[in-house]
Amino acid sequence: MTIHPTAIVDPGAALGQGVSVGPYSIIGANARVGDGTQILAHVVIEGHTTIGADCLVRNFANLGGPPHHTAYRGEPTELIIGDRNRIWEHVTMHLGTPGGGGVTRVGDDGMYMATSHVGHDCHVGDHVILAHSGTLGGHVTVGDHVMISGLAAVHQFCRVGRYAFIGGLAAVTKDVIPYGLVWGNHAHLEGLNLVGLKRRAVDRETISALRTAYRSLFAEEGTFQERIDDTAQAFGSNAAVMEIISFIRADAGRPLCLPQREV
Template identity: 45%
Template sequence: MSATIHPSAVIEEGAVIHDGAKIGPFCYISSQTTVGPDAHLVSNVTTYGRVSIGANTQVWPFAVLGGPPQIHPYQDSDTQLVIGASCVIREHVTMHRGSTRDQGLTKIGDGCYFMDNSHVAHDCVVEDNCILARSATLGGHAHLAKGVYIGGLAAVHQWTRIGTFAFIGALALVTRDVIPFAMANGNPAHLKGLNIVGFKRRGNSTAQIRDILAAFDMLFGDDVTPLQDRISDVSESFQDNEQVQAMLDFLNGTSKRGICSAER
């Protein structure tokens, strides 16, 4: 099935619109944009520069995709924004292309949901099935692993990492890396514990959850013992728990912001 393009839409020469895509009224699609099969740009959607919109992705009115990075002094170059398949991008969402200060790529995974007015800055990586609630904001170079939830009006500082299935509460200011499976809230954000509901929904047994909680207490219940010693102790005690090992891998990864600590 060929693409459906409303007569009022402006499609610059060179844009690629795949079969089954729908381009609604008053959209403006730049010459370097690719719109995937069965994607739907509802109306008044604007793209700039090299933007790729994945198959079956929905983009709602007044979203602006691929604007140049908001870096002072102003820098613009031939960088990219790549959006995966089956995403939902609601009203007034903004996503910027990458910058020359990183890999030149802002990348969104599959199955993500961006509520209205949320923002993804330059050079961010958002992995599959993440959710940004209303007006949530990612600073440049932030990295969200799969399944992360960012609450409404929360802000994530540039270069911050957030581990898989972490849950960030509404209004939080995240200035340090948040380990996988954790819940964080506050200004500045601190760890409030682990996302137990998420573990249950993913089929973890009571014994597995008990081990994960014990490992969390060992890692964050003691601020006297050096962190690397705590990591070593947990690694030895919970070698067979995949979730615990994922937390340890995250803690051993490269961090520019430091690790978000537990609330005292």
């Protein structure tokens, strides 16, 4: 373990093997930092914050700060960050709130670029990229392998399904289906994240089924409920399509992000 002489590490903090703490960083009494994690200069880790192994936290990041919520009164809520994350300059990730479950949770293998923000009570999956100044409001749920582009913002209580892509400057006020691609202000569903699926070596048969199911779901014929039922019946054995169907059918706090124009 290497701690710079100008860093302030509370005696109650638990630092794993091989942790390094850079100049002028501050680590509070309730922080837990996993093996091999690097904390660079001017980082602040406060609150009940757990950071996994082999992470990199760059300059001026603030992790475990109090949630921006008027009802928060200093309760001992948590921020839990997984392994092998890259957290860049000026990133902020806040504690949870008692009313939101008490935990903000970030998965493994993510990249959180400069000035991006993870709000209170968010649940973020693995392999997520939050680009420069990307913002997650409170209570947002983000699935695995999601890409959120620069200056995009996701409204409180929204859900973003696995493998979705959110374009730059998008204002996402509604739920984004798994594998969906959205952009605009306010954001609308533009299609499927085909580039992301191909990059992750999803087979052609699955991509073809997703494209057919997408056209079926968002066509103009019939009601939306009828199209959901018809698509579920036609693709009941396809796991990827049924993931979208289950996402749409789930109870949610926000409406669904839909195409802006005819598909």
